[in-house]
Amino acid sequence: MQNTPNLPIILLDAPGAQRAALWGLQDLFALVPRLDPTCTPLDVRVLAPDALPQAPVAAFVFAPSIEGTRPVPDHPLVAWAVQQHAQGALACSVCAGAFWLGQAGLLSQRPATTHWALEEEFRQCFPDVRLAPEHILVDDHDVITAGGLMAWTDLGLHLTGRWYGAEMVSRLARHLLVDPGGREQRAYSTFAPPRQHGDAAVLLAQRHMDQQFGTALTVPVLATVAGLSERSFVRRFTAATGTPPASYLQALRVEKARGALERSQASIAQIAWDVGYRDVPAFARAFRSITGLTPGAYRSRFRTPMS
Incomplete structure (x- = not known):
């Protein structure tokens, strides 16, 4: 059964963002209706900080940084992420993208993951996060974090499972010739209640x-x-x-x-x-x-x- 969002999914072209992750995720989601025309397409947008919508979105993703870029507290993207999450958006990150979620306070007292090589730096920046760098992906209900530079594939498959179901994960993984992994290939009956109901x-x-x-x-x-x-x-x-x-x-x-x-x-x-x-x-x-x-x-x- 499909549980596809009817609001945009924003892939954030933040300073230093890895282009392969941004365009790769957009391509990954675009494949779903090609594999099964009965699937509702997602509205996936790669957007720079100066082009972000103020209206509610379904989800947003902070990609890895290949330049070692780190967010500052007063960056407009930080405030935007806080606002969107407060309005019900699903907050996601890959690799160093977790620093943006941390700066926004969205990982406080939560389990999360990032690249293992960033563990010491991340713990120093955000000591109240329950960091688990040994895990490739941590789904904490309305916040999802993924590990290394290429973990955008794990995040993409996981979100595909959340929105389209486990069967589509298998079809998509076979089409892309990637291993969906045991944990990400489990039954996707996660509790994902509506948050953009307007109340x-x-x-x-x-x-x-x-x-x-x-x-x-x-x-x-x-x-x-x-x-x-x-x-x-x-x-x-x-x-x-x-x-x-x-x-x-x-x-x-x-x-x-x-x-x-x-x-x-x-x-x-x-x-x-x-x-x-x-x-x-x-x-x-x-x-x-x-x-x-x-x-x-x-x-x-x-x-x-x-x-």
């Missing part, structure tokens, strides 16, 4: 849930964050996201748990606690209801080699 109060609650998913997030708490009455909050949240708050929170917690099971050595009980479950059997039931697997079986199947 600012609901988006505030979604952002709060993204950051505080491990705490007690009751309807009264979320309604207060949104500045709404409880009844109005539940009604507007369900209308905007297509999911009631309790079901949304469960799906979000399971998505966070999936990432932890893939990337960390923490026990299942610890992961359950970290994502907000104080009862491990209840966590296991919720996890299986969404993924079809127990947490242990999921870890055995999808754990990355260096976890």
Whole structure:
């Protein structure tokens, strides 16, 4: 089933950006409707900083830098990225592109990756990021980071899976003669709720849930964050996201748990606690209801080699 965005995807021609990544990603996405004419084409644009739209976009990508260029805090692209992410855009980076997301504050307290050779520099610049340079790609729900210079292919295939499904990933990888990789070739049933629904109060609650998913997030708490009455909050949240708050929170917690099971050595009980479950059997039931697997079986199947 397709889940293609109807807003533009912006590939950012930032200072020093690797042209191969920018044009390669644009070509990669353009191949999808050629392989299957029933697939909805994406509106993918390579844009310089002085040509960026102020209207909301579906996603944006910071490419690798081949010149060692690093962003400064007051660069217009930093403010633009913050604004777009706040409006619901999916934020992505490849290699040194992660420095732009870091400068924008979009990786704070999040897991992320970049090129292994940049690890020391990145940690010094952004010590509050949970950097995992051993991973080729880290999907943290509304922020995705990829590793080395050529990891734009991994990001492209991963986004293809998110928007078109696993079968298209296989077809595209075969056509390009690239290895999709075990982790990127898994079932792409990731939790990707709508964020560009236009309800600012609901988006505030979604952002709060993204950051505080491990705490007690009751309807009264979320309604207060949104500045709404409880009844109005539940009604507007369900209308905007297509999911009631309790079901949304469960799906979000399971998505966070999936990432932890893939990337960390923490026990299942610890992961359950970290994502907000104080009862491990209840966590296991919720996890299986969404993924079809127990947490242990999921870890055995999808754990990355260096976890």
